[in-house]
Amino acid sequence: FPRRSYVGDEFLSIVQELGKERAGKALISRITQGRKVGECILIAAQNDTVDALGIQGNADLKSCFDYVVFLGGLVSTRAKYHGCPADIIEAAQKAERSVGLLAD
Numbered sequence: 756f757p758r759r760s761y762v763g764d765e766f767l768s769i770v771q772e773l774g775k776e777r778a779g780k781a782l783i784s785r786i787t788q789g790r791k792v793g794e795c796i797l798i799a800a801q802n803d804t805v806d807a808l809g810i811q812g813n814a815d816l817k818s819c820f821d822y823v824v825f826l827g828g829l830v831s832t833r834a835k836y837h838g839c840p841a842d843i844i845e846a847a848q849k850a851e852r853s854v855g856l857l858a859d
Contacts, residue, residue, distance in 0.1 A: 756792040761785065766800035770809045779809025786819040 770778040785796050805814045
């Protein structure tokens, strides 16, 4: 299959518009089935909780993401709890625009 990329910005707005159940179902389908056919999904959200993503009860599905990027204040408050290496967090906090990357 040809590689396809889907980009979703402001995923919380998508969840609010479609409802958590519909948005979550669509997201679960893409992250569980998409790899089989070469899909890449990029989601921008202000919160990485399963509730905000519409995938309550499926927290383990977050491990399907190859990369999680934390921006701004989330570098220190969220990245360290997700296993982001301390040296990356430290370097990100020194940057003019803080960015932290967590790769599985």
